[in-house]
Amino acid sequence: MRQASLDVCRILCQRPIAVGREDKISFAFSSGAYFVETNGGGPGFATPAADPTISGFRANAAAADYSRILAAGVYGAHRPFGYAYSGSGGGFRTIGGAENTTGVWDGFVPYVIATPVAMPNVFSVRMHAQRVLREKFDIIDDAYDADGTGCPFPALTPEERDALTEVTRMGFPPRSWFGHRTMGSHAFSALYGGLAAMDADYFSNFWTTEGYLGADPGSSIHQSRLQWTAQVAEVVYEELPDERVLSRGGVDQAFRGAEQAARRFIAVRLS
Known part of the structure; x- marks a missing residue:
């Protein structure tokens, strides 16, 4: 155990020192506070079979409560104020703590909060645009640049115009396409398993049922579809x-x- 602890310390000491907004511990300490971060109960509680309340809010609440015991041992008996915050999907956990606990925290700050209304559309609509517009992103970027026309649509085909209009109406800022080369699919991989479980027939219906893009013989998606038999x-x-x-x-x-x-x-x- 001692050797393992030394190895961990050695690794941590070799890591770059956090500065600025990344240095959360120093920020908390200089503000007269201490900083608590949890792993939500560990990877075992991030599976569908696990109790969702553990990663949702109970692990965080238990850590916050226990931190006060440790703080009392260091600084003397008192009740520190506590504030929970997290962003994106972690914002759900912050809201979960607010709605399901009493007396653990004194305030909550979820930010860039995700929404179940937009999932998975927030990722899938962008991925659709990335496929359809992949040859036109430089044109789009130039149009929205400082000396651009502000309107890339004249240079797009009807399908490309529809894709750009759709993703823009879904909330994706058009000026952000300058980062298309490194954008990727982001967190869609984390949602895919849940989508497959909720709608297992989607993957066959998409290619066969009228109303789906894959069932439209005129769609360019057929040019992007790859199928082969392999081991x-x-x-x-x-x-x-x-x-x-x-x-x-x-x-x-x-x-x-x-x-x-x-x-x-x-x-x-x-x-």
Whole structure:
């Protein structure tokens, strides 16, 4: 156990020192507070079979309550005020703590809050636009740039105009397409399993049932569809450096979760 603790300390000491807004501990301490962060009960409670209240709010509430016991031992008997905050999907947990606990926290600050009304559309509508507009993003970016026309639509086909209009009406800011090269699908991978469980027939209906894009023979989606028969030859993993195993992302990467092993699955090699 002592050696394991030394190894963890060695890893932490090698990691870059957080500065500015990333230095949450120093910010809290300089404000006369202490900082508590939890793992929501651990990866075992992030599965569908687990009690959702543990990762939803109970693990956080238990950590907050216990932190007051530790604080009393260090600073003397008193009751510290406590405030919970988190962003994006973590904002759900902040709201969960507000709605399901009493006397644990004195205030709550959810930010860039996600919404179940927009999931998964907030990701899928953007992914659709990324596919349809993939050859026109530079034109779109130029149009919205400082010296641009402000309107990229004349350079788009009817399908491309529909895709850009749809994603804009869904709330995606048009000027943000300048980052299309590194945008990816973001947190859709974290939602995919739940979508498959809720609507298992979607994946066949999409290609066969009238009203779905895949059932439209004139849609360009058929040009992007890949189908072949193959066998799995190898599962490919990425070896993670020690500091990645213990790392925790900010709000934009929090959906990935903390790395729990020295390697992670990244691909399947087919034969």
